Structures are given as structure tokens and as C-alpha cells.
Amino acid sequence: xxxxxxxxxxxxxxxxxxxxxxxxxxxxxxxxxxxxxxxxxxxxxxxxxxxxxxxxxxxxxxxxxxxxxxxxxxxxxxxxxxxxxxxxxxxxxxxxxxxxxxxxxxxxxxxxxxxxxxxxxxxxxxxxxxxxxxxxxxxxxxxxxxxxxxxxxxxxxxxxxxxxxxxxxxxxxxxxxxxxxxxxxxxxxxxxxxxxxxxxxxxxxxxxxxxxxxxxxxxxxxxxxxxxxxxxxxxxxxxxxxxxxxxxxxxxxxxxxxxxxxxxxxxxxxxxxxxxxxxxxxxxxxxxxxxxxxxxxxxxxxxxxxxxxxxxxxxxxxxxxxxxxxxx
Numbered sequence: 001x002x003x004x005x006x007x008x009x010x011x012x013x014x015x016x017x018x019x020x021x022x023x024x025x026x027x028x029x030x031x032x033x034x035x036x037x038x039x040x041x042x043x044x045x046x047x048x049x050x051x052x053x054x055x056x057x058x059x060x061x062x063x064x065x066x067x068x069x070x071x072x073x074x075x076x077x078x079x080x081x082x083x084x085x086x087x088x089x090x091x092x093x094x095x096x097x098x099x100x101x102x103x104x105x106x107x108x109x110x111x112x113x114x115x116x117x118x119x120x121x122x123x124x125x126x127x128x129x130x131x132x133x134x135x136x137x138x139x140x141x142x143x144x145x146x147x148x149x150x151x152x153x154x155x156x157x158x159x160x161x162x163x164x165x166x167x168x169x170x171x172x173x174x175x176x177x178x179x180x181x182x183x184x185x186x187x188x189x190x191x192x193x194x195x196x197x198x199x200x201x202x203x204x205x206x207x208x209x210x211x212x213x214x215x216x217x218x219x220x221x222x223x224x225x226x227x228x229x230x231x232x233x234x235x236x237x238x239x240x241x242x243x244x245x246x247x248x249x250x251x252x253x254x255x256x257x258x259x260x261x262x263x264x265x266x267x268x269x270x271x272x273x274x275x276x277x278x279x280x281x282x283x284x285x286x287x288x289x290x291x292x293x294x295x296x297x298x299x300x301x302x303x304x305x306x307x308x309x310x311x312x313x314x315x316x317x318x319x320x321x322x323x324x325x326x327x328x
Contacts, residue, residue, distance in 0.1 A: 028129035028240045032168030034141040041073055044145055058220050061089050061117025065146065066101060066108040078173065078328065079107045079147025081139045085156025085181065086234055087223035089117050092155050096303040096315055104328050107146035111139035123223050124230030129237040136161035140169065149173035155303060156270060157181045157234055164241045167249040174253040174326045176318055178303050179267055182242045183274035189235040201228055218306045247281035253288040255321040257314060259302055261295035269300035288325050292317040
């Protein structure tokens with residue numbers, strides 16, 4: 001019996017060592033440097049259309065500029081950039097982003113992140129934290145060309161990417177975050193970046209995720225099938241960005257809106273607690289940051305007509321922030 005216990009103990013130690021020295025996903029190398037784009041706005045729009053036409057996209061999923069005045073196509077005092085979330089599209093923030101841009105006569109850029117909107121059944125197979133962020137950096141570069149000052153709106157994982165932009169580009173005028181993904185609900189993905197994380201993720205979830213619950217109209221604007229590599233990339237991106245020093249570096253006005261009614265009725269896609277922790281860690285002066293629990297929205301995606309049950313509250317809270325804090 002003693003010999004058995006001895007060997008059992010040795011085996012347990014060996015297994016623990018094998019686990020902790022096992023392979024881990026690479027640590028991302030993120031850079032805040034923005035790409036160079038055309039300063040000629042007519043040419044810039046052409047460049048965006050030409051680039052988007054090279055991808056196999058579902059109808060109406062391409063990135064686009066919404067001009068404050070389509071007859072003039074000139075730079076505006078403020079521009080708004082919308083950065084959508086994981087596997088979503090510009091429709092994730094529709095109509096709120098268009099309503100805000102129209103009210104304040106802003107040029108609006110509706111970005112498209114890596115592989116979003118594609119018809120390929122292997123979407124996100126090549127997603128990395130670096131090329132995920134690249135879409136957001138391109139969006140900010142476009143926003144800077146479209147307006148003298150840029151307001152960035154990010155939803156879910158787009159809020160995560162927008163947070164990195166705000167921490168590294170203090171010239172951003174204001175940051176609006178809808179249900180930002182600073183942690184998945186109950187940290188369900190955290191294991192994926194630990195030892196053997198990639199292997200365990202594939203073991204538990206398979207090679208691909210299929211979203212079969214979307215109605216056909218919504219399914220046109222969200223990926224319904226994607227590689228689970230995308231989930232690994234999402235957690236890697238959170239690990240790289242969600243740090244106290246990131247939030248402390250943000251000094252501009254910030255608004256965070258999210259679905260929360262009570263412990264049972266709240267956002268169960270991403271963590272509300274993580275949002276509230278981030279809010280407290282912001283370097284933004286107290287008078288210039290606002291948060292709003294929106295109990296009647298009823299969904300993680302609070303700003304889309306496809307999902308939100310209370311679009312007026314989302315618009316009104318954001319509008320109040322832009323008027324009273326940002327000074328639009």
C-alpha cells in the first residue's frame with residue numbers, strides 16, 4: 001500500500017509538471033501605430049470600397065463612410081467611428097450610431113473587423129490579436145481623416161479594441177463603450193490561454209462554433225459559423241489589453257452603457273463586474289466619465305434594432321453624455 005501511494009504521488013507530481021510546462025498560446029505584440037491612408041477624402045472612400053470588394057462578403061456588410069453631407073463629402077468638426085464586436089457588423093450599433101452622427105452633423109465611419117461579414121465557413125481561422133486590432137487602428141485613421149476630432153464608439157469586443165486605442169491615442173475626443181468585453185461572463189474563456197489552453201478549447205468546443213439561433217435577417221449581419229481560434233484570439237486580446245495601467249492611461253471623457261437589471265437579469269455574454277472595475281480604474285476625471293445600467297435593453301447588444309428592447313434609453317444616455325460632458 002505504501003509503495004502504491006508513493007508511485008501515485010510521483011505520478012501526480014509528474015502530471016502536474018506536464019500540465020504547467022505544457023504549450024501556451026503566444027503573447028500578443030500590439031502596436032498603437034496607425035496605418036497611412038489617403039488624405040484625399042474622395043480617394044479614401046474609393047480605396048475603402050475597392051478594398052472591401054476583394055472580400056467574399058454577405059450583402060450589405062462592407063465598411064463604409066456615412067457622410068454628414070453627401071453632396072459635399074468634406075471633413076467635419078467631429079467624426080464618429082463605430083467599431084463592432086466579435087463576429088458582428090455595423091448593424092450591431094444601428095440605428096444609434098447613425099442617429100448620433102446625424103444629430104451632430106458628423107461624418108461617420110462604420111468599420112469592419114477582420115473576417116467579419118464573410119461568407120467563408122472557416123471565418124476566424126486566421127484571426128490573431130494583431131490583425132484583430134489592425135481593423136480598429138485603420139478605423140481610427142479613417143476617423144482622423146474625416147473629422148478634426150474623433151469620437152470612438154465600440155461595442156463588446158469592439159469596446160475592448162476601442163479601449164486600447166483610447167489608451168494609446170490621447171487625441172481621441174471621447175470614448176463610448178456599449179457592453180465592452182473586458183471579460184467573458186464568468187470568465188468562461190480564461191482557461192484557453194493557460195497551459196494546453198488551445199488544446200482544451202478545441203476539445204471542449206470543437207473546431208467551429210455554429211450560431212443557429214439567429215433569425216435570417218440578423219444572420220446576414222453576424223457570423224453564423226466561425227473557427228474557435230477566434231475565441232482564443234479574443235481571450236489573448238483581453239489578456240493584453242485589460243490591465244489597470246491601460247485604463248489609467250485613458251484621460252478623455254468616457255461613457256459605458258450596459259444591460260443590467262439585477263443579478264438574474266443582466267448581460268450574460270460579457271462581465272458587468274469587469275466593466276465596473278474598469279470604470280473605477282479609468283484615468284478620466286470623475287466629472288468626465290459616466291456609466292449607465294440600462295435595465296430594459298434586455299440584451300448584450302444594446303444599440304441594435306435587431307436585439308435591443310430599449311433603443312431610446314441608449315440614445316438618450318449617450319446623447320446626454322455627448323452634450324453635457326463632451327460639449328457637442
